[in-house]
Amino acid sequence: SASSMEELVSLCKRRGFIFQGSEIYGGLQGFYDYGPLGVELKNNIKAAWWRSNVYERDDMEGLDASIIMHRQVLRHSGHEATFSDPMVDNKKTNKRYRLDHLVKDQKDAVQAQVAEQMGESTDNFPALVAALVRQPARASAALIAAGVRDPFSGEVGDWTEPKPFNMMFKTTIGPTADEDSYGYLRPETAQGIFTNFKNVVDSTSRRLPFGIAQIGKAFRNEITPRNFIFRVRELEQMEIEFFCVPGTDEEWHEHWLERRLSWWEAQGVPRSRIQILDVPKEDLAHYSKRTYDLMYDYPTLGHEEIEGIANRTDYDLGSHTKAQAELGLVASVEENLDSIAKLTIPHPETNKPVVPFVIEPSAGVDRALLAVLSEAFTKETLENGSERIVLKLKPHLAPIKVAVIPLARNREEITSVARAIKADLQRLGLGRVLYEDSGNIGKAYRRHDEVGTPYCVTVDFDTIGQSAEGSDGGLKDTVTVRDRDTLAQERVKISELADWIRSRLA
Ligand code: ATP
Incomplete structure (x- = not known):
């Protein structure tokens, strides 16, 4: 496999897999273009995923939903309120950073200083970040006292308090300039699946359990896009929402973990190169009962998430449905008075309407391509030297x-x-x-x-x-x-x- 990211970047450019987006105008950070070979490799990865998850199963339907979505969708999904990363500014350089990236990239001694100031340890990094976010004034003082450097200038920064930065791209729709005529570029493909749940059930007569699979672009205004195509602002996702009877969710979660690992293996990314992170309770997203993050050992970066497999309970359909109060939801959801659809399906045994639980295997195409390339990359010395x-x-x-x-x-x-x-x-x-x-x-x-x-x-x-x-x-x-x-x-x-x-x- 590849020994460094540079090796892959250089091959990708030299042979026409991947180019910097808008390169002839100086490039646009966080955007990449797939060249003649990149488009083929990407299409082949997506086709392999589709074959395995749609064609080779009898409990799956496909979908291709639109990218721009009604703002109510992203409001009721929870994204308007919570889809943000903590950001800090350096008042000296006017540069802006993602708080966790900034701290992670400091020298060990500086990191330890920050932790000490916050009364935390560097052993539990997510807890340290959580503490910084929870106490913004103390965080700003800690970053300054610890001498946290600005990666851009190399100098010690004058850091602001951390603030949440929402990563969704907003766009105006139609010719009117009125304040309400905007929508969002979807930050994940998943929401298109939830909003079409009823359409798919009604048009296919599906009964539980079954899933809906989708591949498509998603957009995240990452504060610091970096590491080539690992963290980009325009990405592509391969997502499944698998709907099942509450109570069978844990079994299905294990099924999907196993199934996805064997798929990665078939693409040349062996299990031995993937760590399964059973995300600790305190780090779980608010909608998740349990999440397995598949952490691939990327060259230079080390173990980073390539796919997340989450048990999302009845949170999503429960958030988007009307008549929430009468449905006996397990997840705690915000009130929804805007939806015009009841997102239930008959329970297979009792026929009573039920809001199914959801298992979501969500993989990034760009991160998949990077892993596949990295595994395939081989340097050989031939007999002639x-x-x-x-x-x-x-x-x-x-x-x-x-x-x-x-x-x-x-x-x-x-x-x-x-x-x-x-x-x-x-x-x-x-x-x-x-x-x-x-x-x-x-x-x-x-x-x-x-x-x-x-x-x-x-x-x-x-x-x-x-x-x-x-x-x-x-x-x-x-x-x-x-x-x-x-x-x-x-x-x-x-x-x-x-x-x-x-x-x-x-
Ligand atoms: P991270 O913690 O690395 O930002 P995440 O937990 O926000 O990722 P999810 O929301 O779980 O990621 O998204 C599912 C998948 O989409 C990820 O496993 C990854 O493969 C891909 N993905 C997410 N954000 C990006 C990005 N900015 N660039 C490329 N791929 C991404």
Whole structure:
């Protein structure tokens, strides 16, 4: 796997996976563009998730809800009030930081000083952050007394009191300038699932238990976007809301933990590289009964969240439903006088209306892509002493499945065969097949190793029966297939090539 984030950033830029957003105007922080290979890899990850969670199950429906949502949705979901991170300003530089990031990035001694000032210890970092948020005046004094430095200037800062900063992007809707004509870009895809709960139940006749799966963009105005695509302001999520009978929720929670870990494994991210964090009670989000955070060991960053699997009880449907008082909700929810729908479903045994509990596996596509790349990244020293970088991606994730290379790009007999092979293989529907005549063969192999192409097919003079050594023509109508991982080269008949490739990649 990759030994540093820099290694991955450099590969991504060099080979066209990921670029800085708005780069030709100096870039926009927290926004990235996926290039020719990045878009393929991302699509393949999303397709693998969709296959596993929608097609291979009989208890799931898909959804693609809109990104801009009614402000009432984000009000009743709790996001207007609580979707914020604590922020502090340095009065000297006018720079603004996320409080926990700022403290975490200080030297150990400085961190210990802050903790001491607050009467906490650095062993329990979330508790320290909570104390700073709870006592803003004391926090400001503690940061200053401890000599917390501004990462931008490197100087000790003059820190304000921490304030909550809401991370939602607001946008005006329509031509009127009236104060109420605004909506939010969704900060998570989940809310579109809850607001469509009744539509999906009514249109599919689903009974409990069942889930709704969605993949899509979400937007968070992160105070300090950083670490490449790990923390961005425009992200993509793959989320499931799995609705079940209250009382069966804990069992389903375990089911989803197991199921998701085995999915990561199938994408080349083994369990041994993921720590399961059973989030301590005091750190749980207000809606959660229990949450497992899957913490992947990212290069340079260490263990950080790649996916959260939360038991959200009946909080979400309970928050968005009308007639809350008569539903016997378990979660404590804010009063809702705006909703026009009753979000219940018949209990499978009693047929009485019930607000189901929800298990939510929520993974980030960008963080998934980073983990998949990091695991696949391999540096090898070859027999001749040279070094090669190879992306050992699972074939179903590889951005390019096969590169078809004509050995001479100005010989029509050869290029026409290569083009016909490319068209043939493309028709298999496995993903992108590339006709590759951009340079010498050694360079082409090296490039395809670096982007993880499982097979290179080379059409040469033997293929067209014109071997230089005047061979017996036994190689006519065959091509060379080179294996990315073993470097083995095999001669395969053109007539058998499609089956040969399909049996290895499908
Ligand atoms: P963090 O604590 O790292 O900010 P979070 O707990 O806020 O993450 P969730 O709200 O649980 O994250 O979101 C679910 C998933 O969405 C995360 O596991 C992560 O994969 C992804 N995600 C969340 N925020 C971002 C972001 N700013 N950039 C990229 N991916 C993100």
